[in-house]
Amino acid sequence: MREDGRGLYWLIRGYDSTMLIFEKRVKISHFPREQIRRLLQSLTARAGLRFEEIVGAHARRGTKIANNLLRVRPDGHSYMCGHNPHFIATIADENGKPLPYPRSLNEIGRS
Numbered sequence: 001m002r003e004d005g006r007g008l009y010w011l012i013r014g015y016d017s018t019m020l021i022f023e024k025r026v027k028i029s030h031f032p033r034e035q036i037r038r039l040l041q042s043l044t045a046r047a048g049l050r051f052e053e054i055v056g057a058h059a060r061r062g063t064k065i066a067n068n069l070l071r072v073r074p075d076g077h078s079y080m081c082g083h084n085p086h087f088i089a090t091i092a093d094e095n096g097k098p099l100p101y102p103r104s105l106n107e108i109g110r111s
Helices: 033-048 051-058 103-107
Strands: 008-016 019-027 072-075 078-082 086-093
Touching: 008 033, 019 033, 033 051, 033 072, 033 078, 033 086
Parallel strands: none
Antiparallel strands: 008 019, 008 086, 072 078, 078 086
């Protein structure tokens, strides 16, 4: 593993329940952490939310229409968004092997 992120990838997967519905591997340098979070939100919204739910996901917390349907959660060496369907982005090496936590999200992909 290289400190500069070369040879590392985001492995992005989408699931409907346990069925894989999307998979894409992109160089980590193409997506800083904040962008990968926004990408997961976009994929989740496109795959399973109604317009009203998307509006509520962007509303101010605590308001009547607000919801957490597009909340991105760190999960070990990954980020997750959604429930069903849901999307996961994991930092992996060139072979698709996830990196050990906590190094991956804390030290790599900070741009």
